Amino acid sequence: MARETYEKDGPLLVVASGRDTISIASSIKRLASDNVFVVQIQHPRVHLNRFDLVITPRHDYYPLTPEGQEKIPQFLRRWITPCEPPDGHVVLTTGALHQIDSAALRSAASAWHEEFAPLPKPLVVVNVGGPTGCCRYGSDLAKQLTAHLLNVLVSCGSIRISFSMRTPEKVSKIIIKELGNNPKVHIWDGEEPNPHLGHLAWADAFVVTADSISLISEACSTGKPVYVVGAERCTWKFTDFHKSLRERGVVRPFTGSEDMSDSWSYPPLNDTAEAASRVHEALAERGWKLRP
Template sequence: MSGTGGDSAAVWVLADPRAGTAAQALGIAERLGVPFRIVPMEWGPLAALPLPWPGLIGLSAQARAAIVPPWPRLVISAGRRSAPVSRWLRRQGARTVHCMRPGAGAEDFDLLVIGRHDAPEAAPNLLPILGATHRVSPAVLAAAREEWTSLAALPGPRVAVLLGGPVRGEGMEPSAALAIIERALPGAGSLLVTTSRRTGEPAGAALAARLAGVPGVLHRWGAAGPNPYAGFLAHADRVVVTGDSVSMLSEALATAGPVFVAGPPPGAPRHRALIAALEAAGQAVPLARYPEAPPRAPLDESGRVAEVVRARFLG
């Protein structure tokens, strides 16, 4: 899933070094059906400052050197640090689409894509969405279903368990990770469990010990070999996800089965607001209600945003 355009591509994606932030912009670009160029955002020492004006001053010298004409027709960006760069490119004639709150200069963007959980103020250039855009498209899930056919042989129902960890902390308590597993086991034919960077080694080790002999697959963060994350989502009949990651919550909703949320985490008002919005929309239910949940349709906000972008700026 990478850009297919060269330096002269009409669409540029400003890719933040943080994977979850970059995925929001890339998830839109990959659905447009046109070539695009990925422009890595490498930050210099001034990037941490709240820069109120358009410009490239927050970038490293190497990153600035890569931003040269011919200028794009459309720029897609995400995150506060990329916002001044996008605004500068708009002054060179590009149309601009930005995900997440940009900080200063919100009126400078042609389209702002902001989650409803961030309570954005109404504006002519605002497109509110449920959750966040991401790269887990229907095509990605279809490809993963073919790539990970071995998962289809596991007994059903197959329950994917996506574990994050504290938003700011030193890893998930092993007891908390095990409590989620115990909740997901009743009625599950097999478990497809994945940890993340924030889960931590102690929780990962506890999971490995508990899941020994349980049908399914455990993928621990940093393990060798290909990552089965997309395969887990593609083959899951149900998904259990911790409420500490906007990205994982949004990606889980790309599936067709019920989504159960373990959380929300303490001291994270944005995550709490997102989970409340998902529950109100019938897209997720608390883990306490597992395994009962009303039917739901897959949520494809990335596709919806791409349709708006294509019609407004590429038509």
Template sequence: MPAGRHHELHSGAAAPRIWLMTGYRAGDNSQVLALAEGLQARLGWPFEIKRFRYRRTELASNLLLGPNLVGVIKEGSSHLAPPWPDLILTAGRRNEPICRWIQRQAAGQRVRLVHVGRTWAAIERFDLIVTTPQYRLPQRPNILHNETPLHRIQDDRLAAEAAAWGPRFAHLPAPRIAVIMGGNSGPYTFDPAAGTRLAQQASAFAKARGGSLLVTTSARTPPDALAAFERALDAPAHLYRWTVDAQENPYFAYMALADELIVTGDSMSMLAEACATRKPVHIFDLGEGKYAMRTDRREAVAQRPQLKGARKGWQRDYLRAFIFRMAMKIPPKRMTRDIRIVHRKLIDTGRAVWLGDPFPAQTPPPLDSVERAVAAVAALFDGEAAQNPAAAGEAVGRKAG
């Protein structure tokens, strides 16, 4: 969108100028992009993407200096100058001081700030926070509680990806099962033992159906876990290794072409996108025994395979996991997260099961997280509704129900 120009809505009101702030986490970027695309598709609001690189010292400068750009490496980051936006969409700790700096520069102009996920600054500094259960934020008029993260699954996108990639996978027998790999998350480690278990269970899953696997890694997938997975893989498969500079990525094609999906339980964004397809989703537990994600740990221990030599000695990841568990017990709660809450929500609503459990016979219900978020953001520009944007989003859910 050219600087200084606003597009017009069908009502005649000027569409707000929107800046979308991206960061270093793919999951955060995907969520803010999903919200921006939702606003564009449903309300006709265009957006401009701002990208940033950060200094290694950004944590200290952000904590000590408040709203600032000290933590930003200007070379390689987007230029920030007037005309200032009417709306900022952001996620992640590192962008918060940048967004608040923009608000300060735009003196006399209302710059609404929408944050996706969990904030580190005080809640009242944001016009709207779109959050999910693992962050355990309080009930406030400016906090919209969605069951799952925002997702970019759209029918037209899936159709286009299926048409583009389908012929490449024609040699693989159906049904096709997508395997979506994440990485380490808090107390849960994607180590070689987990990579071996995933390959064994996914291979058995595909072979029992006479099908094949569509496997993708992500930015967080540890190389040693992937190597262990490849060694244990025993089914027809197409494996895509994620790289930052890849010219093409079959991720959405996998979503479109798969009959069922297996997703590692660490990534709430990838789980949400898989569930948004309304296909059977199977959650892979990265942990075992007392390290299991699933709360019925006794069953997880009973199902644990014996993998000789797959895990030897004390690993740094387990020390990190121990520290994370201790932090979970120290207030405030909103500074930590418990992804098991989302797992339970997905299972209780019939959208997913743990890998190895039977999937419900009925079609999973649709997700309305994007629709709810769009309604809440729109409410920020709607007079009295701006005082309680969360209520506007929640009304969408009640109407759909």
């Protein structure tokens, strides 16, 4: 299709994301290299020269560091991350790509105004994910989180808590039992509409479990305080991700001693827009441009 439409419609921009698309995207690049520009989102775990541009989180290169290599069996090292340092056609992002930007936040603020505007301030949004192979926890973290939230409750106007599809029942039950009847606390019941965008737009601060890079990345795109709970339970590249955010002043550990009315800020993460800009630049270098 790329070859047949090239003369009439010009080259195709192919954007692929995730493990299942790798072989297809690299095959398109091989079969029609003069007619396509192939962008692969996330580290493909194959040789990077099979794509025109690779956009991947910086922590995906943690396995190349001495600390990362020590944690990988020798026979798996090349398979997990090819020993190629990032070069000019690799775009490294701080966190995960997502659709949250200032325009999306303004739209969500308007859409959720009626529900969130009357809430007492500061509004603290708590996002609870679920354990992963690199962030292992259970009821122990749930108890730690609820104890910390009870400690900071006096400085909160209201708290909104959301669970993800990955949240174990034993975790959600503890949080609901300890906080579900508190008048300052509202726990989303999982029914539509999902208030996630409203939370991002209206929250004054966030508390997020360390397992979810996507939830943390979205919260950090707001420029508002983001507190992470459970980072000490994470290993390998998750450790590198959390360390990079702390060093940039984007997140802080949630200790339960915070005054949630204290406000602090930072330049919001803008990975998606920056990655898109790099795509435009790479196309321009080839003499191509996206149609408006």
